[in-house]
Amino acid sequence: MSSPGTRAAGMKNDYRARNHPAYWAFIVHRVSGLLLTLFLPLHFWALGQAFHGAAGLDGFLAWTQHPLVKFAETGLVLLLAAHMSGGLRLLLIEFLDWRERQKSLLAVAAGLTLACGLAFLLNLV
Amino acid sequence: MQTLKVRIWRGAENGAFQEFEVPRLESQTVLDVVTHVQRKCDPTLAYRFACRVGVCGSCAMTVNGQSRWTCRTHVDKVAENGTVEIAPLRNLPVVRDLVTDMREFFDKWAKARGRFTGSKTRKDDFERVSPESKERKRVDAGIECIGCGVCYSACDVVSWNRDYLGPAALNRAWTLVNDVRDTAQAERLAAVAGDAGCHACHTHTNCTERCPKGLSPTAGIAGLKRAVLSATLSGKI
Amino acid sequence: MSQRSEVLLWGAQRVSAMVLALCVGVHLVTMIIAVRSGLSGAEILGRTQGNVAWFAFYTLFVIAVSVHAPIGLRTILGETLGWRGSATNLLIAVSGVILALWGMRAVFAVFGGGQA
Numbered sequence: 001m002s003s004p005g006t007r008a009a010g011m012k013n014d015y016r017a018r019n020h021p022a023y024w025a026f027i028v029h030r031v032s033g034l035l036l037t038l039f040l041p042l043h044f045w046a047l048g049q050a051f052h053g054a055a056g057l058d059g060f061l062a063w064t065q066h067p068l069v070k071f072a073e074t075g076l077v078l079l080l081a082a083h084m085s086g087g088l089r090l091l092l093i094e095f096l097d098w099r100e101r102q103k104s105l106l107a108v109a110a111g112l113t114l115a116c117g118l119a120f121l122l123n124l125v
Numbered sequence: 126m127q128t129l130k131v132r133i134w135r136g137a138e139n140g141a142f143q144e145f146e147v148p149r150l151e152s153q154t155v156l157d158v159v160t161h162v163q164r165k166c167d168p169t170l171a172y173r174f175a176c177r178v179g180v181c182g183s184c185a186m187t188v189n190g191q192s193r194w195t196c197r198t199h200v201d202k203v204a205e206n207g208t209v210e211i212a213p214l215r216n217l218p219v220v221r222d223l224v225t226d227m228r229e230f231f232d233k234w235a236k237a238r239g240r241f242t243g244s245k246t247r248k249d250d251f252e253r254v255s256p257e258s259k260e261r262k263r264v265d266a267g268i269e270c271i272g273c274g275v276c277y278s279a280c281d282v283v284s285w286n287r288d289y290l291g292p293a294a295l296n297r298a299w300t301l302v303n304d305v306r307d308t309a310q311a312e313r314l315a316a317v318a319g320d321a322g323c324h325a326c327h328t329h330t331n332c333t334e335r336c337p338k339g340l341s342p343t344a345g346i347a348g349l350k351r352a353v354l355s356a357t358l359s360g361k362i
Numbered sequence: 363m364s365q366r367s368e369v370l371l372w373g374a375q376r377v378s379a380m381v382l383a384l385c386v387g388v389h390l391v392t393m394i395i396a397v398r399s400g401l402s403g404a405e406i407l408g409r410t411q412g413n414v415a416w417f418a419f420y421t422l423f424v425i426a427v428s429v430h431a432p433i434g435l436r437t438i439l440g441e442t443l444g445w446r447g448s449a450t451n452l453l454i455a456v457s458g459v460i461l462a463l464w465g466m467r468a469v470f471a472v473f474g475g476g477q478a
Contacts, residue, residue, distance in 0.1 A: 009138075010217040010219055020330070030438065031449075040427065040431065080386060124397045286440075319370070
């Protein structure tokens with residue numbers, strides 16, 4: 001066999017082979033997972049400001065009043081909700097015999113994500 | 126007479142599309158189109174087919190970017206602006222034009238221990254397996270695979286990891302994992318474990334979307350993931 | 363990496379996912395409620411400082427994510443960049459440990475910060 005990591009021989013698929021809901025769900029899961037992973041160290045850094053007491057946190061929180069930052073925060077909530085609900089869908093598919101419900105699971109995951117994002121946004125502004 | 130514009134892949138992987146014009150007929154399949162081109166336009170066109178009616182699985186190709194059986198694909202269904210693009214299956218070395226080398230695909234069935242291993246001889250009585258049993262129903266759900274390679278061609282995980290066994294071989298392994306007569310279960314689970322096996326699957330469901338038989342290799346692969354994990358945790362493999 | 367390790371890594375990512383599903387659910391609800399009256403340092407610390415239950419919750423959260431995220435990153439590196447092998451595995455293991463330590467620093471900060 002080929003060495004690990006080698007790509008398959010032959011021609012490759014393009015978007016036309018991938019244009020279906022479960023594949024979009026995969027893209028959302030991968031991108032949200034990656035962005036959340038990159039965000040985590042920043043998040044932990046911000047919380048670390050609490051070593052300087054409430055004032056330390058407030059110094060950071062003042063910055064989050066900026067509308068652009070609020071917009072980005074809502075984006076992060078959407079990413080988190082999307083990764084969680086999409087992940088729950090994967091766990092249900094992988095650990096239960098549930099394949100007929102795949103499509104409805106996708107709709108539920110999307111709905112849950114939007115509901116979380118909206119609830120956050122409405123409370124934020 | 127109405128015509129259809131066809132773009133057909135010529136040459137090996139570094140080839141290019143060649144354009145043909147063929148008469149547009151009623152109830153025309155993509156295989157009819159390819160056959161017309163080979164007989165009337167260019168006899169050097171290489172392609173594979175046998176039964177023409179969706180039994181053998183030889184005529185799988187990439188039609189407008191999607192892996193399909195050309196014999197069961199009507200031009201009506203796939204033509205975009207009077208054009209059809211026909212290319213060889215993905216993820217397999219291209220021999221020439223529309224013909225791929227399918228050895229890797231079939232070798233992986235063997236690697237996934239896709240053959241039955243029993244303990245009985247011809248002198249023993251038949252094993253009785255209830256059609257109602259959970260195992261038998263799982264076998265039924267995956268057993269109709271004819272090995273056409275459409276799922277393998279559609280799978281991105283195969284593209285990203287050449288060693289990945291792929292949906293068809295894993296689906297076959299799952300039907301045998303559920304065969305209560307089989308005696309090579311631990312070896313089979315070990316064969317389909319890990320990074321080149323079932324755990325590499327990302328549930329894109331490209332295979333399930335494209336399977337011309339309506340099977341769901343994704344469901345079988347999910348079953349393998351669980352079976353391999355529990356065999357690993359219990360020290361059986 | 364042995365096949366057995368690959369299977370166990372897959373299992374660890376799924377188990378941590380199950381834990382994270384609960385943690386993220388709580389986290390989302392907390393956030394949505396907390397931002398209602400505007401975030402302030404005093405409000406956050408009032409909830410977390412000296413509270414053993416929140417400390418235990420966030421500790422579990424940090425450990426679960428430090429297992430989950432590096433395994434996912436490893437898959438992405440392998441599939442997207444073709445980085446597979448012991449150097450990548452080491453990089454991933456180290457990043458997991460650093461993430462856990464960095465996260466625990468944050469947990470200690472909101473549990474006892476400003477008081478010590």
